[in-house]
Amino acid sequence: MSEPVIVARDLVKRYGEFAAVDGISFEVAPGESFGLLGPNGAGKSTTMRMVGAVSTRTAGQLSILGLDPDAFGPEIRSQLGVVPQADNLDTELRVRENLLVYGRYFGLPAKLVAKRADELLAFAQLEDKGRAKVDSLSGGMKRRLTIARALINDPRVLLLDEPTTGLDPQARHILWDRLFRLKEQGTTLLLTTHYMDEAEQLCDRLVVVDKGTIMAEGTPAELIRRYSSREVLEVRFGSDRNSEVAERLTGIGERMEVLPDRILVYSDDGEAELVKITEAGFHPITSLVRRSSLEDVFLRLTGRTLIE
Amino acid sequence: MSQGLSTETGSDTTRAIAAGRKPRRWGAWYVALHRFRVMKSYTGTVVVAGIGNPLIYLYALGVGLATIVDAGTDGQAVEGVSYLVFVAPALLASAGITVSSEEFTYPIMLGYKWNPTFTGMSASPLRPTQIADGIVISVAVRMLVNLVLFFALILVFGAAPSPVAFLMIIAGLLGGLAFGTVLMAYTSTLEEDTGQLAMVMRFVVLPMTLFSGTFFPLSTFPIWLQWIGWISPLWHSTELARVFSYGYPEPIWLTVLHVVYLVVLTLVGWAWARRIAVRRLGR
Numbered sequence: 222m223s224e225p226v227i228v229a230r231d232l233v234k235r236y237g238e239f240a241a242v243d244g245i246s247f248e249v250a251p252g253e254s255f256g257l258l259g260p261n262g263a264g265k266s267t268t269m270r271m272v273g274a275v276s277t278r279t280a281g282q283l284s285i286l287g288l289d290p291d292a293f294g295p296e297i298r299s300q301l302g303v304v305p306q307a308d309n310l311d312t313e314l315r316v317r318e319n320l321l322v323y324g325r326y327f328g329l330p331a332k333l334v335a336k337r338a339d340e341l342l343a344f345a346q347l348e349d350k351g352r353a354k355v356d357s358l359s360g361g362m363k364r365r366l367t368i369a370r371a372l373i374n375d376p377r378v379l380l381l382d383e384p385t386t387g388l389d390p391q392a393r394h395i396l397w398d399r400l401f402r403l404k405e406q407g408t409t410l411l412l413t414t415h416y417m418d419e420a421e422q423l424c425d426r427l428v429v430v431d432k433g434t435i436m437a438e439g440t441p442a443e444l445i446r447r448y449s450s451r452e453v454l455e456v457r458f459g460s461d462r463n464s465e466v467a468e469r470l471t472g473i474g475e476r477m478e479v480l481p482d483r484i485l486v487y488s489d490d491g492e493a494e495l496v497k498i499t500e501a502g503f504h505p506i507t508s509l510v511r512r513s514s515l516e517d518v519f520l521r522l523t524g525r526t527l528i529e
Numbered sequence: 530m531s532q533g534l535s536t537e538t539g540s541d542t543t544r545a546i547a548a549g550r551k552p553r554r555w556g557a558w559y560v561a562l563h564r565f566r567v568m569k570s571y572t573g574t575v576v577v578a579g580i581g582n583p584l585i586y587l588y589a590l591g592v593g594l595a596t597i598v599d600a601g602t603d604g605q606a607v608e609g610v611s612y613l614v615f616v617a618p619a620l621l622a623s624a625g626i627t628v629s630s631e632e633f634t635y636p637i638m639l640g641y642k643w644n645p646t647f648t649g650m651s652a653s654p655l656r657p658t659q660i661a662d663g664i665v666i667s668v669a670v671r672m673l674v675n676l677v678l679f680f681a682l683i684l685v686f687g688a689a690p691s692p693v694a695f696l697m698i699i700a701g702l703l704g705g706l707a708f709g710t711v712l713m714a715y716t717s718t719l720e721e722d723t724g725q726l727a728m729v730m731r732f733v734v735l736p737m738t739l740f741s742g743t744f745f746p747l748s749t750f751p752i753w754l755q756w757i758g759w760i761s762p763l764w765h766s767t768e769l770a771r772v773f774s775y776g777y778p779e780p781i782w783l784t785v786l787h788v789v790y791l792v793v794l795t796l797v798g799w800a801w802a803r804r805i806a807v808r809r810l811g812r
Contacts, residue, residue: 226541236812275651277811287542295556295654296549300541303652309645313567322563326653328551374548374653377541 224287226251226378226409227272232281234267241267243433244281249378254410256424258417258515260525264433265413266306269382272411274298286377299327302371306382308363310355316366317342317351324373334373341369344399361392368399379403381412385419397422417515429515429522436522441515448521449513450475454491456498456505457483466503473497478520485517552654560655560663561670563646568671575671579678582627586620587613587686590744608746610690610775617688618697618770619743621679625705626763628675630734632668633713634726640664641717647810657806664713665799669706676701689774697770703791704766708737710798717805737761742768765790 227249234242242264249255257265270276271283274290274297283290285297310319317338324334342348345365350358358366364384371379384400385393400423404410414420420427421441429436429444437444454474458466460482467479474486474494488494491510498505519525552559568575591613598612607615640647640660650660676698683689689697712729719725740750740757741764747755758764765787771777772784 273652275811286545288545293545293549295552295656296545298652299548299552299654300545301652305648305652307645309649311563311567311646311649312644313570318566322559322566323649323653325559325562326552326556326650326655327548328555328559328654370649377544 223251225249226286227255227411228282228284229268229272230282232268232271232283233279234264234271234276235279240433242271245428245430245433245435246281247428247435247438249409249411251377252407252409254404254412254423254425256420256427257411257413257430258415258420258424258427258519259413259430260415260519263430265430266382268430269380269411269413273301273303273380299374300377302368302374302376302379304364304367304371304379304381304384306386308367310363310366310370312355314355315351316347316353316355316358319355319366320370320373323370327374329374337373337375341372344372344402345369346395359392361388361395364388364392364396365399368396372403376408378409378411381410383413383415385414385416393419417519420515427515429519431519431523437518444515444518445513447518449517450487451489451513452487452491453511453513453517454486454488454494455483455507455509455511456486456495457507458503458505470498470501470503473501476521485520487513487517549654552659553656556655556659557662557666560650560660561667563650564664564667565670568667575675576678579675580682582624583620583679583682587617587682587688590616590620591686591688608777613686613688614690614775615771616744617683617686618700618774619741619767621676621683621697621701622704622763622766622770623738623743624675624679625672625701625766626708626734626737628668628672629705629709629712630730632671633664633709634716634729637664637713637716638719638722638726641809642721647806651810657810658803660810661713661717661799661803661806665706665710665802668709669702672702672705672709673698676705683774691774691776694774696773700766700769700773700787703769703788703795704762707762707766707791707794707798710795710802712798714798714801714805717802717809737763740764762791762794 225248230246232242232245233240245264245268247255257268259265267276271278271290272285274285274294277291286300288297290297311322314322320338320341321334324337325331342351345368347362347366347369350362355363385396388396400410404423410423412423424441426440428438437448439447457463463481463484464479467477467484470477474488476487478485486494495508495510595612599606604611606612647660651657680695680698716726736757740754741747741761742758743763747758747764768777768779769784769787772779
């Protein structure tokens with residue numbers, strides 16, 4: 222097994238008294254797709270900026286491609302592709318020009334950059350938009366252009382901070398497809414997300430982050446197995462009755478979570494639990510049996526939902 | 530190759546070290562190239578303003594206003610020269626300040642905040658100091674273009690008698706950068722523009738133009754107002770430009786002082802802007 226591309230040990234970032242990242246440790250192997258899952262403000266973006274050799278750490282160890290970002294910032298960044306949370310394409314330039322100027326930052330020859338720019342426009346399905354103004358692109362197209370820009374230096378590692386936030390479902394799927402292709406080509410991906418479906422789609426392994434610390438680590442399937450059940454039964458009795466009914470539902474499922482709008486019953490057989498509930502004389506307004514997801518893992522670990 | 534690393538990471542490390550070399554050396558220039566490309570999208574404005582403004586000012590002041598000022602003075606209206614010759618170097622120096630107040634304000638706000646291209650740059654191998662340097666370099670080049678155009682028009686008006694008059698371009702450049710780098714540093718500190726930049730235009734740039742011996746000699750003012758001129762980079766560049774343009778008589782130490790003051794201010798502002806870039810982009 223080859224050496225990890227990213228090694229973080231007890232990584233800390235403090236702003237004054239506030240610790241945005243409070244002792245995070247993880248390793249990412251070459252070609253792996255690694256995710257940081259957590260709610261907004263968990264410290265994911267700050268971690269990404271430290272790994273991106275932009276933000277300096279307050280404490281802890283960090284090594285990217287075997288180099289310390291404090292001393293080798295430009296060297297590390299030369300091997301990274303960064304897709305930030307907020308698009309920062311240059312709106313004063315046209316689509317293709319954005320790739321051209323960015324490629325030059327890496328000291329790459331203009332000819333090579335031009336060739337790659339055309340290939341990447343095709344990859345991002347923007348070949349006919351090369352001369353368009355950036356502001357005329359849709360949100361999904363801008364994200365794809367940002368990804369194309371991040372690939373202009375043929376990076377070893379691609380950092381993606383909330384890559385699909387704010388996109389409609391179709392645009393998300395197009396983007397996931399592109400990222401999946403990169404993954405297949407062996408690009409190491411490090412991504413943050415607060416969408417569990419995204420984490421499940423893209424991550425080989427992930428850490429659940431909350432309040433600057435890691436709550437759990439594993440593959441999506443492992444985490445679900447460890448912290449949740451195979452199935453989840455969701456029942457609704459109306460907002461004012463949920464907690465009242467929950468108190469009287471005893472011996473149902475392995476575990477129960479009462480949310481304001483619904484009750485979650487964790488069990489390997491959701492249908493069977495529903496039968497038990499109705500036999501006990503309770504009749505939910507709606508019921509739904511689904512597979513467990515990372516959302517349930519997060520709820521279990523933190524007592525909160527991911528998107529509040 | 531570094532020891533103790535497996536071949537794969539080792540080769541990645543080597544690749545990274547090699548790839549860092551060019552950006553470390555040329556990063557500022559890459560930023561400047563980016564800025565040139567952006568400026569190209571408003572070349573029209575740069576050229577039209579670069580020719581139009583001097584034309585309007587030289588004509589209105591040097592020809593229009595001059596008919597009143599010069600009347601009955603036998604072409605020696607101000608300090609022994611015609612008003613046109615007196616005012617032309619000052620107008621050129623002001624043009625440097627105008628470029629500065631355009632390029633070191635909103636484009637800086639844009640880069641840090643409104644369309645955070647600086648954040649994008651800082652994710653690449655470029656260092657924050659190189660981003661600041663690249664901006665300064667690109668604006669200096671644009672300023673030089675404007676000043677050369679301006680000087681050419683002054684020649685057309687026959688308003689630069691000295692054979693070394695072309696040196697006033699350097700005076701204008703120094704003045705523009707001295708004011709500009711400080712302005713850039715100030716703009717870089719702004720998290721938000723709640724009218725500060727408009728205030729700078731109204732209460733710094735405009736008064737500076739009026740109190741820097743631009744339209745009439747600073748000595749016209751009472752002594753307690755003249756300090757505004759002494760600290761004003763525009764006054765120093767104007768006086769310097771006059772020395773070059775028509776051999777304006779002043780002690781040599783004062784000429785040296787103009788140069789030193791402008792160079793020091795440029796360097797201080799530049800260093801300050803770099804520091805803020807490091808702090809702001811590395812958060």
